[in-house]
Amino acid sequence: MRRRDLVFYLPVAAAGGFFLWFGVRTYNLRFRPRPEALEPQWKEGPRVEVARLGELPLWGAKPFRYPLPQGELSAFLLRLPEPAPGGLSLGEEHYIAFSRICTHQACTLNYVPDPEAASLLYNFRYERPFLGCPCHFGAFDPLLGGKAVYGPPRYPLPRLRLEAQGEALYATGHEVPLRPMEGL
């Protein structure tokens, strides 16, 4: 190949590579199917009080820490407007608890109560509050049991088992596998 040809072909190859990368990325972010969060399989764990009943408003979230042999797990308790897979319903009150560790690369998730305000940052418009990752802007839907709905994460968030006793809510175990630490 002549040097003059290289001047032509190199930029064409670079542009082709860019568009290929961009297409794969767009497909992964927007269209690639992600696994549903089905009914969880629980592993028994310590019993930890996480809230009083009625303490959280609708769509309220409360962070807590759950002790595990490998260290404390950062988690969220949420009160939802309707039942969700793996959650706990007590009459008209519906709760669910999640690990806050992103199933992509283990960053700590935030609760995003106002999806409209966050839509610019995430480049993602959603119809209800979600759990968002500040590292690569992944998003998980609490009403779908923590299913990954946007960004690089593929797997749903592990849930924590909830039980009610008296006026208190307790976390009493966690879902297996506990991604991303286990089961990739």
Ligand code: FES
């Ligand atoms: S670590 Fe959460 S999206 Fe990458």
